[in-house]
Amino acid sequence: MPNPQPSLDQITALCKRRGFIFPTSEIYGGLHNCYDYGPLGAVLLRNIRNLWWDEFITKRDDMVGLDSQIILHPQTWVSSGHVTAFTDPLVEDKVTHKRYRADHLIEAWLAKHAEEPKWQDFVVENLDNEQMAEFIKKHSIKSPEGNEVTEPKDFNILFESAIGAVTGEKSKVYLRGETAQGIFTNFKQVVDSTRVKLPFGIGQIGKSFRNEITTGQFTFRTLEFEQAEIEYFFDPEQQDWQQLFKQWQTQMWKFVNETLGVDADNLRWRQHTDQERSHYSKDTYDLDYRYSFGWKELWGIAYRTNYDLKQHSKHADQNLEYIDPQTNKKFFPHAIEPAVGVNRLALMVLTDAYWQDTANKRTVLKLKPNLAPYQVAVFPLLKNKPKLVEQAKTVYDHLKNHLAATWDERGNIGKRYLYQDEIGTPFCITIDFDTLDDESVTVRDRDTTKQERVKISQLEKYFQTKLG
Ligand code: GAP
Numbered sequence: 001m002p003n004p005q006p007s008l009d010q011i012t013a014l015c016k017r018r019g020f021i022f023p024t025s026e027i028y029g030g031l032h033n034c035y036d037y038g039p040l041g042a043v044l045l046r047n048i049r050n051l052w053w054d055e056f057i058t059k060r061d062d063m064v065g066l067d068s069q070i071i072l073h074p075q076t077w078v079s080s081g082h083v084t085a086f087t088d089p090l091v092e093d094k095v096t097h098k099r100y101r102a103d104h105l106i107e108a109w110l111a112k113h114a115e116e117p118k119w120q121d122f123v124v125e126n127l128d129n130e131q132m133a134e135f136i137k138k139h140s141i142k143s144p145e146g147n148e149v150t151e152p153k154d155f156n157i158l159f160e161s162a163i164g165a166v167t168g169e170k171s172k173v174y175l176r177g178e179t180a181q182g183i184f185t186n187f188k189q190v191v192d193s194t195r196v197k198l199p200f201g202i203g204q205i206g207k208s209f210r211n212e213i214t215t216g217q218f219t220f221r222t223l224e225f226e227q228a229e230i231e232y233f234f235d236p237e238q239q240d241w242q243q244l245f246k247q248w249q250t251q252m253w254k255f256v257n258e259t260l261g262v263d264a265d266n267l268r269w270r271q272h273t274d275q276e277r278s279h280y281s282k283d284t285y286d287l288d289y290r291y292s293f294g295w296k297e298l299w300g301i302a303y304r305t306n307y308d309l310k311q312h313s314k315h316a317d318q319n320l321e322y323i324d325p326q327t328n329k330k331f332f333p334h335a336i337e338p339a340v341g342v343n344r345l346a347l348m349v350l351t352d353a354y355w356q357d358t359a360n361k362r363t364v365l366k367l368k369p370n371l372a373p374y375q376v377a378v379f380p381l382l383k384n385k386p387k388l389v390e391q392a393k394t395v396y397d398h399l400k401n402h403l404a405a406t407w408d409e410r411g412n413i414g415k416r417y418l419y420q421d422e423i424g425t426p427f428c429i430t431i432d433f434d435t436l437d438d439e440s441v442t443v444r445d446r447d448t449t450k451q452e453r454v455k456i457s458q459l460e461k462y463f464q465t466k467l468g
Contacts, residue, residue: 005266006354008292012218014363015350018423020044021219033212033222040423041346043373043404045226048345049205051259051370052228056251057203063230064194066204068182074173076181077158079315080308085279086177087154089129090213091136093143094150099213100143102132102152109141111294125276129154144215159209159223175209180337182206183231184308188320198322198333199239201232205342217293219343226342231304233333235324241303241334245283248338252287252299260345261368262352266290267298280307289348298348299340306332353424362417365424366447369467372424374406376463379416381432383409392431395441395456399429402460403467421446427466429459 015021019038023030037045057065077083089102103124113119127135133151135141143149158177162170176182183202190202205228214221234244249269256262272284281302289298309332313320321330353365369375376399380392389409399405406425408416413430420428430442440453443462454462 005290005292006351006356008216008218011292011347011350011354014354014365014422015041018419020350020423033214034224035219035222040373044346044349044367044371045342047371047373048260048342048349049226049228052255052340052342052345053203053205055255055259056201056228056230060201062199063201063203064190064196066183066186066190066202067206068179068186068204070176070207070209071161071163071173072176072181072185074171075315076185076312077174077177079311080181080184081279081311082158082174082177082181083156086158087156088213089132089152090155091143091149091152093145093147095147096143096145098143098145099155100149100215101213102129102136102149103127104214105141105143105149106132106135109139123273125273128275155211155213157211159211176207177210178208178339179204179206179227179229180231180339181308183229184312184335187231187233187309188318191322197325199232199234199244201230203228203230205229217291219347220291220293220296222343225344227339228342228345229337229339231335231337233322233335235322235331236334241336244336245301245303248301248336249285249287252301252338252340256287256289256298256345256348260349260371262289262348266352268295270295270297278302280304289344289351291347292351298344299338301336301338304335304337306334308335309333357421360449362421364421364446367424367426369426372426373404374420374423374425375404375467376427376429377406377408377416377420377425378429379408379413379431381413381430387436388431388433391435395429395431395459399459399463403463417444417449427463 018040020041022036022038024034024036025031057063090099091102091105092099106124110119110122129152136149159175161173161175163173164170183204190196205226207224208227209224212221212223232248253267256267257264266289268288270286270288272286277284282305284300284302286297287299288295309320322333323330349367349371353367355364355366357364378392378396378399380388382388396405396407410416417428426446428444432442435441439456441456442451443454444451
């Protein structure tokens with residue numbers, strides 16, 4: 001059985017208390033759906049990014065990386081279809097004029113009626129705007145303020161900006177709504193400048209922006225977020241897309257379950273309905289995670305066919321076809337796209353690792369050591385004993401060349417353990433009076449709280465085994 005899921009309030013409070021995630025610009029009252037990552041959150045994000053890059057780019061011979069711009073030529077978004085089709089169904093509170101997503105209001109209503117068998121298999125994603133309007137009317141669904149809402153209308157969520165400093169001479173641009181378009185627009189340059197041959201993929205990590213209207217899901221859905229996306233190009237006459245699609249699904253599951261250590265009971269696959277599938281996709285699945293607020297999309301995989309390369313070829317009047325080096329066959333490769341949000345991965349690992357250890361009256365983040373901001377914490381038993389501090393510093397200075405190590409001398413040992421448990425540090429090392437005689441230290445395991453004595457000279461080897 002997986003741990004009982006923590007509430008979102010528990011996660012949010014721990015993130016703020018321990019410096020993982022803060023509401024952005026809090027001194028000015030914050031900004032809706034925007035968050036900053038504190039000292040520990042920044043390391044957690046970096047660890048996730050590095051693991052993703054390592055597994056999907058560095059270690060694969062069929063993948064290359066990319067770092068394209070946030071601001072692309074505005075025509076990109078016309079060609080890709082985002083200017084017309086990148087929309088959310090919005091309603092407006094008739095009194096306060098606040099806007100809400102129609103599908104989210106219906107989801108909240110369904111959550112309240114979850115016990116009724118009639119609604120258990122109901123899929124909101126199957127409804128178009130007209131059907132949502134009918135549903136809202138029939139069930140008298142109100143805004144969170146309790147007022148009537150208008151009928152759903154499509155609202156484009158691309159983020160507009162402008163190039164140019166002089167009013168009247170500014171030209172409209174978009175902050176990218178997905179990193180994927182930078183991959184498609186660079187496809188030909190990557191083929192021409194490197195030694196890639198089909199099948200191969202291009203991956204990149206970077207910020208994307210969407211004018212999202214949501215409330216109360218912490219970092220799950222934000223205006224600014226980071227995506228890690230792959231376009232895997234292949235010749236559909238040479239390879240069966242369904243087989244490739246399945247292989248990618250296996251890789252995605254493995255990354256979440258094994259590399260990030262997330263409980264498989266909290267993961268599931270869900271196929272998109274025809275109604276909800278994006279305009280560019282022939283088939284889409286979501287790898288869902290059981291967040292504190294229910295099963296939600298963590299990572300999508302779509303079969304984008306050759307839609308994007310063809311669109312850009314047509315609109316840019318450039319031939320983006322691939323020429324097979326063996327047969328000279330010219331064609332637009334098809335693409336399978338595994339696309340994940342780094343922030344959703346972070347919220348998932350924080351949720352999955354959260355453990356209320358009632359027996360020991362403590363809160364623990366059981367993060368895998370490859371994710372933990374610190375892998376070991378080093379303490380002198382007492383901070384006012386120079387000999388202990390000096391010995392502890394020697395151990396710390398040595399270990400930090402090999403591991404993510406932190407120093408702590410505040411408060412008593414018990415408090416230091418509780419603090420390190422809450423930030424997910426797998427091991428704590430205490431240098432005490434015996435150390436001065438026997439050159440051994442006490443190593444305490446975060447999850448079991450068991451302690452053992454280890455020789456200082458053996459520490460590096462000990463952690464190599466323990467941390468992998
Ligand atoms: N290129 C395809 C694409 O962008 P998507 O399902 O819209 O597909 C991919 O986004 C992933 O990006 C999602 O599975 C999710 O993890 C993340 N994501 C999307 N919108 C987000 C938002 N507003 N805040 C945080 N993460 C988001």
